[in-house]
Amino acid sequence: MSNCVLIVAGGKGLRMNSEVPKQFLPVGGKPVLMRTIENFYRYDTKLHIVLVLPKEQQDYWAQLCAQxxxxxxxxxxDGGETRFHSVKQGLDLAGDASVIAIHDGVRPFVAQEVIMRCYELATVHQAVIPVIDVVETIRQVDNDTSHTVDRDAYKLVQTPQVFTAEVIKKAYSQPYSPAFTDDASVVEAMGTPIFLTEGNRENIKITTPFDLRVASVLV
Structure with a gap:
């Protein structure tokens, strides 16, 4: 059985101050979303790729593919009301894949070794996410006061988040909760532990004009 990746791209470009959704903006002469898909295809040309897009963006995507x-x-x-609902609908098209990755459409720079490691570890640990260290000082705010916390106790979470099909499909059979901020939180809610592995710092999520400038440099 082949592996699968769900690439979720439901952005509207609000923080980009752009009428064009962020996943379609060009970086180095090519839309971000195409670079993301190419990255996973480069990892495995037999990978089953499911792209989750809002209905109203699908015609535009088709035009870009032709262009x-x-x-x-x-x-x-079809994308859903929330990311949770989008992933849930994407899972319906995952086929008989045994391991399923879920990745942000606006993260085109995940390293090949990170993708490979996440898939391999998921066959052992069932639920794997890439993370990176926090390098800046963190302060916790409590009303009008704040205090420094130990940054070594925290990690920054990236995607792809990779799971066995059995685990992720069971997790998404749960009712939606606002506490679900990513796929790992959905899986964790049913009691499955999450295994952490090292991500790569270049794996930025492109959401602001500054991120777009950084992405142009990375390309």
């Missing part, structure tokens, strides 16, 4: 002659095989699932 850029983008032919990497993928299927499209």
């Amino acid at each position: 850029y002659q983008f032919t990497i095989p993928h299927v499209i699932a």
